[in-house]
Amino acid sequence: MTTVATMDVDELNPDQEIDFCTLGMFILDEIQYPPPKPPQYNVLGGAGAYSALGARIASPAPFESKKVGWIVDRGSDFPPDQTALINSWQTSCLLRTDPSRLTTRGFNGYDATDHQHRSFHYTTPKLRLSHNDLLDSPVLLHAKSFHLICSPSRCISLVTNILSLRRQTLYPLSPPKPLFIWEPVPDCCLPTELLATTAALGYVDICSPNHSELG
Structure with a gap:
């Protein structure tokens, strides 16, 4: 008999107003520097974490910071100290835990001869967010703005599907159109x-x- 693991979701305040919600990924990074600098492990990373942090810097705690929304998927290997760090930001972070998978992790290696050159690859299967993930927390779906980092085709798909979900969940009201902030991925800036x-x-x-996409 196969046991199916269920995902544990920490609920957000259903009455919370959200000004900014990112659908960027959350990644735990391993960073390898040229010797003799020691490596770093379990570093918060990914476009989701950094866009949430940027919004948090401009949103003082304890009230404005709660208007920053994002999603973190924790696997069975997620470090407890990183949960404490995320909670210390006092944002509206939807923490989801799935013990059947590993947290999305990435390797960042810096070249000894060119410190500006960084190699990157995933070391565990990546978990990308979609519009359907917003259904786990209606307050995020009804955010005033959304940050998307993706290809052009995926951007169009996310925008149209988010607007569709908002119409469905707010029916028969006419929901206000949110702002959409798109960060193109470098691979598609050709x-x-x-x-x-x-x-x-x-x-x-x-x-x-950013500078990589403009180059």
Whole structure:
């Protein structure tokens, strides 16, 4: 007989107003530096963690910080001290625990001759967030703005599906349209993706590439 593990979800305050919600991934990073600098392990990483942190810096605790929403998926290997760190930010973080899987982890290696060069790969299966993950907490679905980091086609899909879910859950009311902040992934910032990127711009309010995407 096969045992199916259930995911434990920490509930958020159903009355909490959310100004900013990111669908960026959460990753626990291993960072390897050139000798003699020692490596670092279990470092909070991923676009989800850093966008939430950026929003948190601009949102003082204890009230404004709660308007920052994000999702963290904890596997069986998740360090308790990282849960304590996340809780110390006093944000509206939806913590989901699945003992049947490992936390998404990544390896970051820096070149000894070129400290600007960083290699990266996943060391455990990655868990990407989608619009359906917002159903675990309606307060996140009804956020005033959403941060998306993805390809142009996925951006269009997320925007249309988030708006559809909001209409369904707020029916018969007419929900206000949220702001969509899109961060293109570097792999898609190529001349061959120009038309797709231009199409995606019609679905978002802000396009926010970083230096890698602009290069």
